[in-house]
Amino acid sequence: MVKSSKQQISLVVVVVVVAIILMTIAGVAMTRSSLGDVTEPATEQDYKEFTIWMRQFEFVPAVISVEQGEYVRINVKSADVTHGFYIDGYDVNVKVNGSQSESFEFVADKAGTFKIRCSAACGPFHPFMAGKFVVRQSPDIMPLLIIFGAIIVSVLLVGLLAFQLWWRNRRN
Numbered sequence: 001m002v003k004s005s006k007q008q009i010s011l012v013v014v015v016v017v018v019a020i021i022l023m024t025i026a027g028v029a030m031t032r033s034s035l036g037d038v039t040e041p042a043t044e045q046d047y048k049e050f051t052i053w054m055r056q057f058e059f060v061p062a063v064i065s066v067e068q069g070e071y072v073r074i075n076v077k078s079a080d081v082t083h084g085f086y087i088d089g090y091d092v093n094v095k096v097n098g099s100q101s102e103s104f105e106f107v108a109d110k111a112g113t114f115k116i117r118c119s120a121a122c123g124p125f126h127p128f129m130a131g132k133f134v135v136r137q138s139p140d141i142m143p144l145l146i147i148f149g150a151i152i153v154s155v156l157l158v159g160l161l162a163f164q165l166w167w168r169n170r171r172n
């Protein structure tokens with residue numbers, strides 16, 4: 001009898017400890033995701049850097065992929081004539097004179113796939129000079145953590161109740 005109540009108390013303690021751990025994890029995740037919204041000054045190593053060659057009539061490489069919120073630095077170089085590096089949907093339009101290079105930075109704050117186009121008439125196939133700027137949406141793990149935590153706590157509570165019922169029936 002003394003042993004059974006001790007076991008029940010230790011089970012309650014385990015459930016409470018697990019709940020506290022899960023709430024702490026959720027709290028840390030919530031703080032992190034809210035910190036992510038703040039635009040902090042970028043340091044050198046924060047930049048995701050790309051070098052893109054522009055030539056008649058293509059971008060090399062033609063696809064740039066980043067995560068949403070990343071600081072992006074693009075070095076654009078022209079291999080022949082004057083080209084323009086334009087990203088549809090982003091405020092990016094950089095003209096590069098023949099055989100020159102330009103460098104610029106911005107924050108990839110919008111998720112989606114954006115068309116890269118040449119914004120300087122560079123020859124007969126100029127309209128076909130295109131690429132893609134892909135910004136993957138940063139996964140929001142907070143709701144998943146809360147749901148996962150709630151499921152674990154519920155399972156433990158149901159288990160505890162089942163155990164109590166089983167224990168009472170056993171004694172009768």
Ligand SMILES: [Cu+2]
Binds near residue numbers: 055082083084118121
């Ligand atoms: Cu061009």
